[in-house]
Amino acid sequence: MVLKEIPADNITRPLGRNEVIGLLFRLTIFGAVTYFTIKWMVDAIDPTRKQKVEAQKQAEKLMKQIGVHNVKLSEYEMSIAAHLVDPLSMQITWSDIAGLDDVITELKDSVILPIQKRHLFERSKLLQPPKGVLLYGPPGCGKTLIAKATAKEAGFRFINLQPSTLTDKWYGESQKLAAAVFSLAIKLQPSIIFIDEIDSFLRNRSSSDHEATAMMKAQFMSLWDGLDTDYKCQVIIMGATNRPQDLDSAILRRMPTRFHINQPNIKQRESILRLILENENIGASVDLREIAKHTDGFSGSDLKEMCRDAALFCVRELVHAEESSEEDYIRPIQQTDLQKATEKMKKSKSAGAPSMLLDAALD
Structure with a gap:
């Protein structure tokens, strides 16, 4: 067996410019193929991918309708923005609600007026609009109508938040979605976050709660408390329920303004x-x-x-x-x-x- 001697200058010779470019090109191609392959695999095993794409398209459409421009939203904020309601498209006004004149008057004075006439109350911390409003009473008595009419008459952006919106199969995603609710509401303020049947979402906590659910509730309440520290924030959370006794006591504390919508006399x-x-x-x-x-x-x-x-x-x-x-x-x-x-x-x-x-x- 004859070994061929390799010249010493070939061992130490640096790569030429074309060789370096070729190597970088191959590495780039390999990295791109690897990235898109992994991304395709992740998308393929994500059963909610189609819904997320549709939600993003819906969010972009709604943002244009309500006249919001040059506001950059994250992927999670886009998912929440798909549930925006344009106040101008709402057909419900105060004149469409009968028999609840006392409730409407108090809502106007305690919720809408401090925001519409903000310059009159900006020096007082006591006269700021409430961060939480609870509408409770028997079903079918107009709780949801009042929430929509409030957003319509005040010109607030209306986020119709459903518990299923914050539910995700991946660990930690629900907390990110909960954070996106508040960050989006702040970007679009003045705004109302409306939670219908709030007792099904923020009911009494117990040791039997799933870990992910408990963490999401804790995150939601922590961010809600953050609204109280900023007196310039024009975000109101409105909840409706016919089972107020099932609400967590910490939630009731965060909703000091409450209206009992009883059956009509x-x-x-x-x-x-x-x-x-x-x-x-x-x-x-x-x-x-x-x-x-x-x-x-x-x-x-x-x-x-x-x-x-x-x-x-x-x-x-x-x-x-x-x-x-x-x-x-x-x-x-x-x-x-x-x-x-x-x-x-x-x-x-x-x-x-x-x-x-x-x-x-x-x-």
């Missing part, structure tokens, strides 16, 4: 009926006061559904009439229609009562 029910039927074709003999007397225990949504049933009676009569093909005319809603609809609603509510009592016993 007879006068309020009459006002609600008058508002619902305002633009409908009703007979001249309809006595809404009399209908209000027989709807004790009805919520606002119950009254709306009752009126809808009464209107459908008129439509059904037209459909089943023998001469409907000759004359298509829906007659006005009469007192008897409202009375029949009232009895139907009462039967429906009484049928649901046993299951409601069972749920209460289980609780």
